[in-house]
Amino acid sequence: MKNAKELLLAYLSEIQNPAAAAALFADDGVIELPTVPAHVEGPAEIEKFIAGLLAKVPDFRFKNIRIWIETPDQVFGEYEVEAVVTETGKLYKQSYAGRLVAKNGKIALLRESLDTLAASRAFSKD
Numbered sequence: 663m664k665n666a667k668e669l670l671l672a673y674l675s676e677i678q679n680p681a682a683a684a685a686l687f688a689d690d691g692v693i694e695l696p697t698v699p700a701h702v703e704g705p706a707e708i709e710k711f712i713a714g715l716l717a718k719v720p721d722f723r724f725k726n727i728r729i730w731i732e733t734p735d736q737v738f739g740e741y742e743v744e745a746v747v748t749e750t751g752k753l754y755k756q757s758y759a760g761r762l763v764a765k766n767g768k769i770a771l772l773r774e775s776l777d778t779l780a781a782s783r784a785f786s787k788d
Contacts, residue, residue, distance in 0.1 A: 663767035684709035
């Protein structure tokens with residue numbers, strides 16, 4: 663059974679495979695990005711959410727992963743993305759901070775924060 667850190671690292675490495683990333687979540691597992699706002703629950707919806715993101719940013723990959731706090735059931739880390747948004751041609755350069763809560767070897771909650779100004783600049787057509 664995977665602990666919180668192993669689940670976060672697996673999620674970050676599987677982001678290019680929406681089905682594999684979503685399979686790490688519990689049946690009632692949630693991804694939340696409160697600053698966007700986004701709240702997605704369950705593996706099927708999470709898979710759609712990730713696939714939708716990849717449709718807009720095909721080279722979306724996490725890098726520079728730093729784990730700051732970890733227990734068997736919770737982990738907090740920071741990670742980055744640099745990829746071009748297809749629709750705008752702009753570079754999406756983003757830093758994420760994520761807290762993952764694990765339960766029974768699955769992701770119960772992944773709550774992430776991000777720089778909304780950087781996201782707005784990359785995704786806006788102006």
